[in-house]
Amino acid sequence: MTQQLLQKALDALEWADNGYKEGEPIQAAIQAAIAELRAAIDAPVEPVAQPSQAGEPCEWTLDDDESGTWASSCGELWSFIDGGPAENRVAYCHHCGKRAAINAKGADHG
Ligand SMILES: [Zn+2]
Numbered sequence: 001m002t003q004q005l006l007q008k009a010l011d012a013l014e015w016a017d018n019g020y021k022e023g024e025p026i027q028a029a030i031q032a033a034i035a036e037l038r039a040a041i042d043a044p045v046e047p048v049a050q051p052s053q054a055g056e057p058c059e060w061t062l063d064d065d066e067s068g069t070w071a072s073s074c075g076e077l078w079s080f081i082d083g084g085p086a087e088n089r090v091a092y093c094h095h096c097g098k099r100a101a102i103n104a105k106g107a108d109h110g
Pocket residue numbers: 058072073074075093094095096097098
């Protein structure tokens with residue numbers, strides 16, 4: 001799991017940091033940390049959810065017009081730099097994987 005690999009890399013970096021403070025050679029520990037980080041980067045990313053057409057869609061509503069933040073009915077927040085989910089071609093919710101239903105009620109696209 002990526003989380004475990006990152007933890008091992010962090011442990012190796014902390015070990016290297018401690019070794020440095022004690023005047024010990026740190027190259028081996030740094031190389032170990034680099035190897036752990038490379039393994040973490042190369043590890044396959046497990047999808048949170050698979051796209052699904054079935055069942056109820058996930059409804060996205062404008063949560064904060066000022067920051068461009070939208071709230072999904074599955075409990076996530078998502079901010080857009082420019083425009084909303086429709087303008088940014090959101091088709092599926094990134095959290096639950098259901099089809100996104102954009103509720104533009106109250107949205108101001110001026
Ligand atoms: Zn969702």
